[in-house]
Amino acid sequence: MTENTVEFGGQQLTRGDLLYEGKAKQVFATNDPSIIWMHYMDQVTALNGKVKEEYSGKGELNSSISNLLFTYLSNQGLQHHWLGSISATDELVKKVxxxxxxxxxxxxxxxxxxxxxxxxxxxxxxxxxxxxxxxxxxxxxxxxxxxxxxxxxxxxxxxxxxxxxxxxxxxxxxxxxxxxxxxxxxxxxxxxxxxxxxxxxxxxxxxxxxxxxxxxxxxxxxxxxxxxxxxxxxxxxxxxxxxxxxxxxx
Incomplete structure (x- = not known):
């Protein structure tokens, strides 16, 4: 994997345009229209984004916890958008x-x-x-x-x-x-x-x-x-x- 490309599911995926930036995540297109590239930022907000601070390592913690919980739900048969983790702060999800x-x-x-x-x-x-x-x-x-x-x-x-x-x-x-x-x-x-x-x-x-x-x-x-x-x-x-x-x- 390079910073903008990853081998996943037998195909080479490339991170494309920024589609959306929220309070704690960035969402990017990929060269597969059915797959989205999600990046967790080291940012924490309160009051709907009115209060904002940087916390180094926070994105990695959130990504790791989220990945574990989605995997757990998968094992229980629940359907969701998560496909897999590709780095400490990045994951691939189904486009919805x-x-x-x-x-x-x-x-x-x-x-x-x-x-x-x-x-x-x-x-x-x-x-x-x-x-x-x-x-x-x-x-x-x-x-x-x-x-x-x-x-x-x-x-x-x-x-x-x-x-x-x-x-x-x-x-x-x-x-x-x-x-x-x-x-x-x-x-x-x-x-x-x-x-x-x-x-x-x-x-x-x-x-x-x-x-x-x-x-x-x-x-x-x-x-x-x-x-x-x-x-x-x-x-x-x-x-x-x-x-x-x-x-x-x-």
């Missing part, structure tokens, strides 16, 4: 048409859920709560209900049923995995996309950037809340999560 909705699954009360409803934090939610948000940095990802999403043609009722069903499958699998390594999965965000044939699959990333993770023994945050709340170096928690996942999944 991202549905402009974020699904937040809440297993415990935290964050905006606490302030919105005036409830105590860290209370287990039974049944779990699923929330829908419109994916728009300019509008600060506003909350959206199902009928709004359907009326605005972001997704059909059948699409939403599929998305919620996949989110439930992911939740069951991830909660079990994190419990195994003494971490509580408080809440997290998922994104989904459509393949060329219309199939909806899990997309984006799975990392402490879009999860709340709490050590079951110490109560310490192991996610981006450390940065949001200025509690220290978030890489310490990310490295802890990575090590525990490596030990559990090796």
């Amino acid at each position: 048409d991202i549905i402009p909705l974020e699904v937040v699954t809440r297993n415990y009360t935290a964050g905006h859920f606490v302030s919105r409803f005036g409830v105590e934090p860290m209370q287990q939610l039974s049944p779990r709560v699923q929330e829908l948000y419109y994916k728009s940095d300019e509008l600060d990802d506003p909350f959206m209900n199902d009928s709004q999403a359907v009326s605005l043609h972001f997704a059909s009722e059948a699409d939403l049923k599929t998305v919620y069903g996949l989110a439930d499958q992911v939740n069951e699998l991830l909660v079990a995995l994190f419990n195994k390594i003494d971490i509580t999965l408080i809440d997290y965000k998922l994104e989904f996309g459509r393949l060329a044939d219309g199939q909806i699959i899990l997309a984006d990333e799975l990392s402490p950037d879009n999860m709340r993770l709490v050590d079951q023994k110490t109560g310490k945050s192991l996610d981006k809340d450390v940065f949001r709340q200025k509690q220290g170096d978030l890489r310490v928690g990310y490295q802890d999560v990575l090590q525990r996942l490596q030990d559990a999944l090796k």
Whole structure:
């Protein structure tokens, strides 16, 4: 592999034009129209990108954790866009048409859920709560209900049923995995996309950037809340999560 080319699946793939740059990742085209090249940056943001800092090595941590979790889900039969890791910070994924909705699954009360409803934090939610948000940095990802999403043609009722069903499958699998390594999965965000044939699959990333993770023994945050709340170096928690996942999944 060179910086811009890689041998993958029996073909030579070349990184092409930058298609999108988000808060923590860059997305590039490749010479195969069905495959996207994703690069994790050493950047951390809060308040929808209004607060931004560089953390050396953070991209590698996120990429490694995400790769482990997608591999774990693959082994459980769940469909997603991840194809494989090609470097410490880069991976290949299936090209999907991202549905402009974020699904937040809440297993415990935290964050905006606490302030919105005036409830105590860290209370287990039974049944779990699923929330829908419109994916728009300019509008600060506003909350959206199902009928709004359907009326605005972001997704059909059948699409939403599929998305919620996949989110439930992911939740069951991830909660079990994190419990195994003494971490509580408080809440997290998922994104989904459509393949060329219309199939909806899990997309984006799975990392402490879009999860709340709490050590079951110490109560310490192991996610981006450390940065949001200025509690220290978030890489310490990310490295802890990575090590525990490596030990559990090796």
